[in-house]
Every structure is written in structure tokens, then in C-alpha cells.
Amino acid sequence: MNEARPPALDREAAAVLIEPLTEIVIRAGAAILAVNRSAMKVDGKTDGSPVTEADLAADRIIAEGLARVVPEIPTLSEERVQTLALPYMESFFLIDPLDGTKEFVAGRNEFTVNLALVTQGTPLLGIISAPALGLIWRGIVGRGAERLTLGNGKPLVEPIRTRPCPPRGQPWTVAVSRSHGDARTEAFIAARPRAVRCELGSAVKLGRVAEGSVDIYPRLSPTSEWDIAAGHAVVAAAGGKITDSTGAALQFGTGRTGFIVPEFIAWGDPKAMES
Ligand SMILES: Nc1ncnc2c1ncn2[C@@H]1O[C@H](COP(=O)(O)O)[C@@H](OP(=O)(O)O)[C@H]1O
Numbered sequence: 001m002n003e004a005r006p007p008a009l010d011r012e013a014a015a016v017l018i019e020p021l022t023e024i025v026i027r028a029g030a031a032i033l034a035v036n037r038s039a040m041k042v043d044g045k046t047d048g049s050p051v052t053e054a055d056l057a058a059d060r061i062i063a064e065g066l067a068r069v070v071p072e073i074p075t076l077s078e079e080r081v082q083t084l085a086l087p088y089m090e091s092f093f094l095i096d097p098l099d100g101t102k103e104f105v106a107g108r109n110e111f112t113v114n115l116a117l118v119t120q121g122t123p124l125l126g127i128i129s130a131p132a133l134g135l136i137w138r139g140i141v142g143r144g145a146e147r148l149t150l151g152n153g154k155p156l157v158e159p160i161r162t163r164p165c166p167p168r169g170q171p172w173t174v175a176v177s178r179s180h181g182d183a184r185t186e187a188f189i190a191a192r193p194r195a196v197r198c199e200l201g202s203a204v205k206l207g208r209v210a211e212g213s214v215d216i217y218p219r220l221s222p223t224s225e226w227d228i229a230a231g232h233a234v235v236a237a238a239g240g241k242i243t244d245s246t247g248a249a250l251q252f253g254t255g256r257t258g259f260i261v262p263e264f265i266a267w268g269d270p271k272a273m274e275s
């Protein structure tokens with residue numbers, strides 16, 4: 001018997017979806033902002049990371065929204081990993097409903113809603129929303145990226161591009177995690193003197209690479225596929241590249257143990273990989 005396989009969505013299909021997907025992400029962000037952080041309950045997950053009612057509310061809105069807009073495409077969310085049947089070789093949505101939960105719990109504003117459309121193991125479309133900053137970075141690989149600034153009326157939409165990396169020895173700006181430091185990342189930064197460090201929480205770091213306000217974001221310690229899939233698409237759409245430390249491409253949804261990404265480097269300027 002032939003089982004119906006979910007379709008592989010291409011760039012044109014992604015372009016049709018980007019507005020309704022952005023709307024879903026904006027609604028998820030509003031639900032997060034509606035949670036009273038000083039009164040909410042914070043639970044621990046099995047991996048030791050926190051989860052709150054805001055993570056779950058955002059996850060619910062995204063799941064319902066995707067089921068309405070694109071019911072034929074499978075979804076994988078940080079909060080629902082147990083519902084999976086890997087590998088997904090066609091298209092699927094990869095979601096982190098609240099990335100930077102530690103920042104959120106600590107009362108800081110650097111947390112994001114991340115939504116990626118992955119086709120054949122590579123993120124094709126990405127949306128990173130930072131609701132407390134009123135910013136959204138989004139893009140489709142091969143079609144460009146943009147930053148939306150949300151206000152009371154229509155959002156301000158600006159095209160974005162990564163920037164050329166300064167030559168070695170000149171000051172360069174490196175995004176680093178506010179909450180998760182590690183020795184390998186520090187050694188990478190120390191090997192290129194005159195770094196200006198920019199400490200940020202969540203996938204805001206990948207948004208800043210994509211818009212060209214930082215040069216690079218090395219993370220030579222583990223994260224998960226849902227932490228970086230949306231940013232992977234936005235950075236690539238804006239002219240950058242994400243690789244492992246050998247320069248090899250990353251794969252998503254192919255059944256890696258626990259969806260762990262052992263390391264990555266987000267290069268604003270892919271030419272900087274050669275220096
Ligand atoms: N050892 C580890 N393994 C997997 N993911 C990790 C990790 N340490 C941190 N992370 C992930 O990194 C994200 C936070 O990154 P940052 O420090 O840049 O803000 C967290 O996402 P969540 O907040 O969605 O759980 C967390 O899951």
C-alpha cells in the first residue's frame with residue numbers, strides 16, 4: 001500500500017506561507033507577553049532547562065495555527081518531541097515556542113519564538129520573533145531576509161543583509177550567549193584578537209548576525225536543532241552561513257540523537273571562513 005507522503009515545499013510555496021506564519025508567530029509572542037512573569041510557575045525539564053506556562057501557551061498557539069494553515073506538513077516542537085517519527089526527509093516545521101526561557105524567567109527581554117520550515121534536511125524559511133523587543137527577523141533562502149519592527153500600526157519592514165567581516169587584526173563583533181559560556185567558544189574568540197563581545201540571549205544573536213550588526217556567532221557547545229533552525233534560514237537568506245567548526249553543513253530532522261547540535265558557527269560573511 002502506498003502511504004501518502006507529506007509534500008516537499010519549495011521557495012515559491014514558502015513565499016506564499018510567510019505572512020500567515022508570521023501572524024501565528026506574532027500571536028504566540030503576544031501570549032508570552034501576557035504571562036505575568038513574577039507570578040508564574042517555573043518547572044524543570046528532564047534536561048534541567050526551565051519550562052513555563054508561557055512556553056506551553058506559545059506552543060499551543062503555533063500548533064493550532066499550523067494545523068489550520070498547513071495541516072499536511074508535520075511539525076516538531078521542543079515541547080512535543082515525543083510525537084515524532086524520524087527522519088523527516090520532505091518538509092516539516094521545526095519550532096522553539098520560547099527560546100531563551102532562562103532570560104524570560106530572569107525578567108530580561110532577549111527571548112524569541114522560532115519557527116522554521118525545513119525541506120530535505122535544510123531550513124528554507126525562518127522566522128525569529130523577539131516579542132519584548134518588538135522585532136522579527138525572517139527570510140527565505142534564495143529570496144532574501146528582512147527585519148520587521150512592530151508598533152501600533154503596520155510593521156516597519158526593512159530588507160537586511162549580513163555584513164563583510166573586518167580583516168583579521170581589526171575589531172570584529174562576536175555574539176555570545178548571556179547564560180551558557182564554554183571554553184571551546186572562548187578559545188575560538190581568543191584566537192582572533194580584538195573581538196568586541198556582544199552578550200545576548202536566545203536566537204536574537206542569529207537575528208543580529210543576519211541584520212549585519214554583529215559579525216559572527218560561534219557556539220562550540222551543544223544546542224538543539226529547534227534553537228537554530230529558524231536562524232539558520234534567516235542568516236542564509238541574508239547572505240551568511242552556518243557550519244560546524246570544520247566548515248561542514250548542518251542537517252536537521254535526520255534523526256540525530258536528541259536533536260542535539262554539538263557545535264556551530266554562524267558566519268555573517270562566509271569568506272571569513274577562509275581566514
Ligand atoms: N547543553 C545543552 N544542550 C542542549 N541545548 C542547550 C544546552 N545548553 C543550552 N542549550 C539551549 O540553548 C538555549 C539558550 O541559548 P542562550 O544561552 O544562547 O540563550 C536554550 O534554549 P531554550 O531556552 O529554548 O531551552 C537551551 O535549550
Ligand SMILES: [Mg+2]
Pocket residue numbers: 096098099100226227
Ligand atoms: Mg531554545
